[in-house]
Amino acid sequence: MSKVVKNYSLSDQVCDLLKDAIIKGELKPGDRLLELEMAKTYNVSQAPIREALSRLKKEGFVVHYPHKGTFVSNFSKKNIEEIYSFREAVEPLAIERAIQNITEEDLAELNEIYQNMLQAGKENDLEELNNTDIAFHTYIYKLADHEFMFKVWEDLSAVSNRIWYFSNQIYFEELNEVVKLHEPILNALYERDVEKCIDAFKVHMKFVWEKIKNEETFN
Secondary structure (H helix, E strand, C coil), rough: CCCCCCCHHHHHHHHHHHHHHCCCCCCCCEEEEHHHHHHHHCCCCCHHHHHHHHHHHCCEEEEEEEEEEECCCCCCCHHHHHHHHHHHHHHHHHHHHHHHCCHHHHHHHHHHHHHHHHHHHHHHCCHHHHHHHHHHHHHHHHHCCCCCHHEEEEEEEHHHHHHHHHCCHHHHHCCHHHCCCHHHHHHHHHHCHHHHHHHHHHCCCCHHHHHHHHCCCCC
16 A cells, blocks of 8 residues: 655654554565665655665664665564563663652553553454553653653664564463553552562563463564
8 A cells, every 4th residue: 555755854754654564564574675666655765765774774673685685674582582681671760760750640641541451452452452552661661751761662662562563463362461461560650669560560571471482483
């Protein structure tokens, strides 16, 4: 399907569109990305396509092989383990700082996000569940008030999103199964209990990783 971008910040827009397509699995690992073909698809010149691919290469979404071309990158279990173990190391700091800053209004906002997540689970809405899941954790990182860490989270969440879509058939027999893992995190935030919140977050991470590491989809 043809997609049209606006006539400003073309390389950024193309990058976002391509990243979204990769994250959601519309462009699959191993797919070759041809500049001319994509320029026609997005109705732009090849220059912003080239710039977008350069950014996506730095972010690990694509790989380039001399004399062969540019392809959507693949995952290995080692890649995924590195992402999850890194997140498991970083997010506790975000939680600790967030609890220092959290207000009743923030808790109400997080609860609303969680309720929307529950509704998405009930409706079997995978995309909305993903959006609310990311929004929940992003809110915690915003509350942490740590610009460098938030930038790391933005990059990390994009890659995590891709794994999430790519492997949702592995660990989502019931969507509410993963939604419910956020309830202990939310409860601990209400109690402003740092240790309890971090423990609940680690249970969440362990649940996902245990499902992935035994799956043959990833090498």
